[in-house]
Amino acid sequence: MPTRRDPSTDEAQDALLTSRVGAAIAERRRARGLTQAQLAEMINLEQEAVSRWERGIRAPTLYRLQQLSDALDCSVDQLLQRGSKRIDDQLSIVSGALHGLDASERALVVQFVQQFTDLLRTQRPTRGKQRK
Known part of the structure; x- marks a missing residue:
């Protein structure tokens, strides 16, 4: 019988991932020279939603992640890979830093x-x- 993870551990991991995705959104947005309001307008949303994502208060839905990747000219993977422990993801981040x-x-x-x-x-x- 499989053991279930402690819900508090899952919640902590979700919070950490939400924070990392938010930081990736903010970094990409700034690199494109966009304000939060401009990004929000591009995906037909209010600026406060973008602010909540970037501060790690809320996570974007999968639909919004796809919209963000289009607006920020990156893949959904690139928004999710920040903080990943996979070496390929870490290499991709380093590679991006060299651009x-x-x-x-x-x-x-x-x-x-x-x-x-x-x-x-x-x-x-x-x-x-x-x-x-």
Whole structure:
């Protein structure tokens, strides 16, 4: 018989995901140079709803997530992947952070990431062995 998760744990995880999605919406909106009111108008909604999403008070419905992805010129995945523990999602976030940088700036970021991960591995040698 499967065990059920503690509802309070699920609620905490939902709250965390709501907060992360809200932060992703805000980040995408700002990157596009839009105000909350402009984004709300694009999806035929009031500005206060966008504000509640961005503050992590409420989560958008699946329908609204699709509208947001269209308005923000991104995939629904990109709105949901923030805070994901999956390495592919994390790589996608890092890759997105490199957009808008020239080749030498990207090389600098890559060099920094390599040096920083090397440093972390030397400080915690068992961590690197466990994840191979």
